[in-house]
Amino acid sequence: MLLTVHVWRQADASTPGGFETVHPVEAREDMSVLELLDAVNETLERQGDEPVSFDDGCREGICGKCGVTVDGVPHGPDRNRASCMQSLNAYRDGDEVFIEPLRAGALPVTKDLAVDKKSLRRVSKEAKFPVAMKALNTAGCISCGACIAACPNGSGQLFVGTMLKHLPPLAKTPEERDERAAKVLDAADREFGPCSLLGDCTEVCPAGLPLENLTSVARENLHRSFPDRYPAPGDPQD
Known part of the structure; x- marks a missing residue:
């Protein structure tokens, strides 16, 4: 044709x-x-x-x-x-x-x-890059950036939430985990737009990552603001 x-x-x-x-x-x-x-x-x-x-x-x-x-x-x-x-x-x-x-x-x-996809790498490196990439690979994320392009706000929450969801088992101590998670959240705020829970990101993700991964960011923010009331997210299956 x-x-x-x-x-x-x-x-x-x-x-x-x-x-x-x-x-x-x-x-x-x-x-x-x-x-x-x-x-x-x-x-x-x-x-x-x-x-x-x-x-x-x-x-x-x-x-x-x-x-x-x-x-x-x-x-x-x-x-x-x-x-x-x-x-x-x-x-x-x-x-x-x-x-x-x-x-x-x-x-x-x-x-x-x-x-230029360096923004994804800048966020990943805040979790210590090899560890972040291992977390993303565990989830199946290929760091393509399509989720960001699909979002009207330019949010990277599916990418960030997926990384955070699989980060706990890869950190040596709870303190190390919290420090890495906080740096990832700060970097994501600098690089990407806000999430409005529209779900367009999951429609284009080649890995088929679930919408539930978006909640990891909210859970991390709650734990960061109120650590005594909201425990750190644990196992990726939580």
Whole structure:
């Protein structure tokens, strides 16, 4: 099938961007979104134009590098699938596809579809980075940033709540755990917007993380403010 692809082009975060139309782009229903971008770049290169920049890595839905927004939806229309695992089976010959970066203040554009995800790392490092990543890996989070882009407020509460939920077993003492959790909460307040419990984040999360993980942040804040009345969250199954 032949598609018309409107792809976002932007030199950097400080330069205004816009859609560039690429047509025709030869595609198949079994192709992924990233494979479609490969086809877009092949078309551009044949025309003597600069290829589109985008992030990719494993292309197996594991590394979290490849997030883009497809027709207004972070990652794409298939629920709980990373961009590299999104198929084109909903499209037909002659259709139009709009592809742009993940949209959030915490994820500034570096070039075209590529975004800077250092905000996630800055929050993670407050829990001591290797420990934080082990916690996220335990939960299945791939740190892709789609939850932040899906939220109208740019909240990272699903990401942060998931980390906090799995942090207790990885801390050596309760005091160490509380200190790490407090630093994570402070960093999250600096990097991300507030959570309004809309649940859009869970619709796009490739790991299918549950909405219940959002409550970990509220529980941590209660414990931090009233430690005598609200005990620290314990086991991840709590």
